[in-house]
Amino acid sequence: MKALQIAATGMAAQQTRVDVISNNIANMSTTAYRPRVAQFSDLAYQQVLRPGTITSQTGTVVPAGIQIGTGVRPSTVSVSLTQGSLRATGGELDLGIDGIGYLEVSLPSGESAYTRDGKLNRSPEGELVTMDGFPLADGIVIPEDANGITISRDGEVVAFFDDQTDGQPIGTISLVRFVNEKGLEAIGDNMFRETEASGDANQLVAGTEGVGDIRQGFIEDSGVDVVKEISDLIEAQRGYELNSKVITASDEMLAATTRLR
Amino acid sequence: MPVSIYASLGRQEGLLREMEVVANNLANSSTVGYKSDRAVFAEFIVSGGRDAPSVSMGGLGGHAFDLTQSNLAFTGSDFDLALQGEGYFLVQTEAGERLTRAGHLQISSEGQLIDSNGNPVLDAGGGTIDIPPTVEHLSIGSDGSISVDGILSGEIGIVLPNGQILRDSNTYFSAPDGFEPAEGATVIQGALEQSNVSPVLEVSRMIEVQRAYEAGQALLEREDQRLSQVISAVRQR
Numbered sequence: 001m002k003a004l005q006i007a008a009t010g011m012a013a014q015q016t017r018v019d020v021i022s023n024n025i026a027n028m029s030t031t032a033y034r035p036r037v038a039q040f041s042d043l044a045y046q047q048v049l050r051p052g053t054i055t056s057q058t059g060t061v062v063p064a065g066i067q068i069g070t071g072v073r074p075s076t077v078s079v080s081l082t083q084g085s086l087r088a089t090g091g092e093l094d095l096g097i098d099g100i101g102y103l104e105v106s107l108p109s110g111e112s113a114y115t116r117d118g119k120l121n122r123s124p125e126g127e128l129v130t131m132d133g134f135p136l137a138d139g140i141v142i143p144e145d146a147n148g149i150t151i152s153r154d155g156e157v158v159a160f161f162d163d164q165t166d167g168q169p170i171g172t173i174s175l176v177r178f179v180n181e182k183g184l185e186a187i188g189d190n191m192f193r194e195t196e197a198s199g200d201a202n203q204l205v206a207g208t209e210g211v212g213d214i215r216q217g218f219i220e221d222s223g224v225d226v227v228k229e230i231s232d233l234i235e236a237q238r239g240y241e242l243n244s245k246v247i248t249a250s251d252e253m254l255a256a257t258t259r260l261r
Numbered sequence: 262m263p264v265s266i267y268a269s270l271g272r273q274e275g276l277l278r279e280m281e282v283v284a285n286n287l288a289n290s291s292t293v294g295y296k297s298d299r300a301v302f303a304e305f306i307v308s309g310g311r312d313a314p315s316v317s318m319g320g321l322g323g324h325a326f327d328l329t330q331s332n333l334a335f336t337g338s339d340f341d342l343a344l345q346g347e348g349y350f351l352v353q354t355e356a357g358e359r360l361t362r363a364g365h366l367q368i369s370s371e372g373q374l375i376d377s378n379g380n381p382v383l384d385a386g387g388g389t390i391d392i393p394p395t396v397e398h399l400s401i402g403s404d405g406s407i408s409v410d411g412i413l414s415g416e417i418g419i420v421l422p423n424g425q426i427l428r429d430s431n432t433y434f435s436a437p438d439g440f441e442p443a444e445g446a447t448v449i450q451g452a453l454e455q456s457n458v459s460p461v462l463e464v465s466r467m468i469e470v471q472r473a474y475e476a477g478q479a480l481l482e483r484e485d486q487r488l489s490q491v492i493s494a495v496r497q498r
Contacts, residue, residue, distance in 0.1 A: 001277060003284035010288025017291065037336075039365055039377050040292040042285070044430040048278065049323070051427055052437070066300075066324050067428050068278060069285030072292055075431070076377045078367070082337055179394045180368045199370030202394065210397030210410075239290050242460050246284045249471045253280065256478040260485075 009071030010243035032116035041075040084223035099212010101175030104137035117190035155206040275321035294363025295456040331457035348446025351418040359433035
């Protein structure tokens with residue numbers, strides 16, 4: 001009896017949805033986290049009686065036929081691209097991105113990763129690094145004797161020193177954008193990697209071509225809307241229960257069959 | 262010939278199938294753009310042979326989709342489109358052009374507008390839709406016109422099938438008799454059409470199917486007892 005397997009695919013799909021929702025809720029305070037949404041699509045149809053089958057010599061055909069579906073599968077878990085709100089922290093090295101760009105980070109393997117988490121720090125060598133200590137690909141080193149830095153909206157980093165009134169430009173933080181942001185591969189630690197689907201990273205000056213501005217002293221909050229997640233969770237739980245009811249009903253039908261003799 | 266057994270078997274067979282239809286509907290109760298299925302039972306006449314009356318049997322004769330529009334869930338994403346009214350988006354798949362109501366779109370790495378299965382979405386002229394990589398704001402009007410940063414750059418294809426439609430996987434439908442541009446549909450940006458499966462309806466159908474099946478089994482059991490009584494009565498003579 002196929003209804004059992006079909007209901008099992010339904011339960012598995014709702015289970016995936018709960019997994020995605022629980023990860024969203026777990027990350028409700030993660031800097032620059034973007035909530036994921038699971039999307040589903042129906043599986044192939046079994047053609048029991050194909051529509052268009054000829055039923056007589058005068059050419060009459062079966063109008064609708066019998067096509068029986070075989071269940072559901074998760075099609076994508078896509079990132080929703082709504083920007084989290086920018087929260088003022090006043091931190092000198094806190095960068096919020098007001099737009100769709102990403103910061104480029106150099107991983108120890110030499111590869112590049114991309115992040116919207118602009119909570120930066122200084123390494124012992126004065127380099128600008130992420131919370132995990134990976135340097136920004138722009139390679140900005142803050143001189144040891146600098147007593148303050150400003151980062152403009154277009155990413156220009158200026159260092160100030162005790163003995164000079166004017167600041168000195170020490171580099172520029174650029175932003176990167178992708179043709180298909182949803183195609184980025186999440187690798188954890190708020191970082192993403194480029195893929196075939198995302199297209200190549202396009203490095204741009206902040207504030208140009210829609211990539212967004214850099215805002216010093218701000219941090220992007222998590223984009224998770226907890227109310228929405230909880231209502232989705234309720235829906236997923238009820239969906240799971242409904243599918244389990246199908247399994248119970250199918251089981252009772254099978255039991256009715258076996259009771260015959 | 263004990264025709265009552267066979268008449269009942271046809272229905273039992275159909276009820277098992279209907280249960281699969283209900284299971285598939287419930288499994289797809291969260292699938293965007295899914296249209297629920299209905300099993301349709303039909304009568305057919307079987308000749309009872311010479312000198313015997315013909316017998317009316319019931320069995321699963323076909324199925325129908327419930328194409329009513331479902332409620333829209335607002336997502337706020339520029340790339341989520343829903344259709345209000347009759348119409349379908351047009352998608353180019355490997356197997357040919359397909360119709361769908363699921364409008365969860367993305368941009369491919371080549372800059373084409375694609376659906377969640379990676380197939381390109383077609384415009385009103387049947388061509389693919391290219392979105393420039395520098396897009397800041399994609400806006401799709403209620404008539405399907407696509408504007409990129411305020412500049413009109415195409416129109417998304419919305420069609421109506423000329424005749425019946427067949428179901429394919431991935432919430433696609435195929436239109437063997439072709440299709441024509443739809444006039445009555447409006448596009449709503451930032452929303453997705455949810456599955457039109459009604460859990461209440463499906464659960465009540467499920468109960469109905471289950472009880473009808475059990476009733477059928479009881480009938481078979483009675484018939485079996487009746488036959489064995491006949492046989493023992495004949496033996497005793």
